[in-house]
Amino acid sequence: MASELESRLKGRVRAARRTVLTEDVYERVKSLIMDGDLEPGARVNIYAVARLLDVSQTPVREVLAALESEGLLTKEALRGYSVAPVLTSEQVADLYQLRLLLEPWAAAGAAGRITPEAAARLRAELGSQSRAPQGTRYEDYHDIVAHDARFHDLVAELSGSPALRASLQRTHSHLHLFRIEYEGRRSGEPTLAEHARIVEAVTAGDAGAAEQAMRDHLTAARDRFLHTPAG
Template sequence: MRPTSPIRLRHSTYDAVKSLIITGQLPPGARVTEAELTERLGVSRTPIREALNRLERDGLVEGRAKSGYAIACFDARTAREAFDLRATLEVQAVLLACRHASDSHHQALRAIITERDGLADQDPRFKLREFQLGMKVHRTIAEADDNRMLARIVHDLLDRCQVYVWMDLTALDNWQAARAEHRALVEAVCARDEACATQVITAYIADPRTNVVDLMEARRDLRAMAVAGSAQ
């Protein structure tokens, strides 16, 4: 077996820790240390340290002086702001992709949908991969205009939004709707249909925004009621 290269190990470790956060296996507020993650993932401290530093820049973990890290807490206001910013940037990215995407970008987008369709009705263990492919659709569209600054900003924003997207898909079981919207988005971009693509991406972002914000506010209210009840 060929040894894993340092670069690949860094990326795979980052992806592994991020997946633990996105899927709630490391819940908001949980304290984590390099030593704990090293043991859990079976890698050395160096890639763990690099992953945590990168995740801190992504807004998914917060450094704690002399006590490691804590998983960031996500609230309705942050979700609302993130989705609103996505609506602005991704509409622009979709318009540019309709105008400038190459045949190779079209092929890449269609390949993502084909792979995702193959996972749709399989074991729930494949849900994380299906989720990643859905996010890859948006990243590929952002790269299609060859505007590196826009692509980087969209990539960073998507990293910050992944917890909310996962929440919409799993807590509210919106997998089927997401599949249909991604397929419609790819078809519109490949057809260079700006009006249709804009309509699809706007709805795709607006619906989860409403769902996630409502869910987080409901959970907040339930926690407040529980605290008030215990104080009586």
């Protein structure tokens, strides 16, 4: 008998490709969450997902475990996986406050330790996303979300603090949850412009400018998330 998940989504979700199978299953399931096809609190059954995507249960188990580690799913004994609750505005503001304490310092540290190789890595990452997304589905803005995660992770890595980098990786994963109800997905152009200013300051070795550019970026990103006026 088809599950509720299969009944609602069968025919709307293409089967996962057999090549790079786990990665494809990951993107398919994540898309269902990020686009709201699987709403917060919805049960995510391993067997139903495997049938929906026409794959075995093995990659599905791996993917659901990975999404749990990112905070997009929760797991309860005897109940299995469910879509995690969406973060509240207060929780998002709190996470950004933490980022504002840590990431400007990281940008300054990266500027102080900059090398030609590190500068090349930053420029390459900036160049990997040359165009802002146009649509509002996860498949439309997936690339800039991935770029944003890589960019901030790279700045944290170049700061030379593994503890700070690990902390920010967890913070960024939590913010994915808020994107489910975030209407400002067309904010790619300001994000890319702000990243460019950070890269310019860090690669110039200007710690003060790098710190300020990162602070300005995070403040603007927070305000876009929360739909409040900047300043």
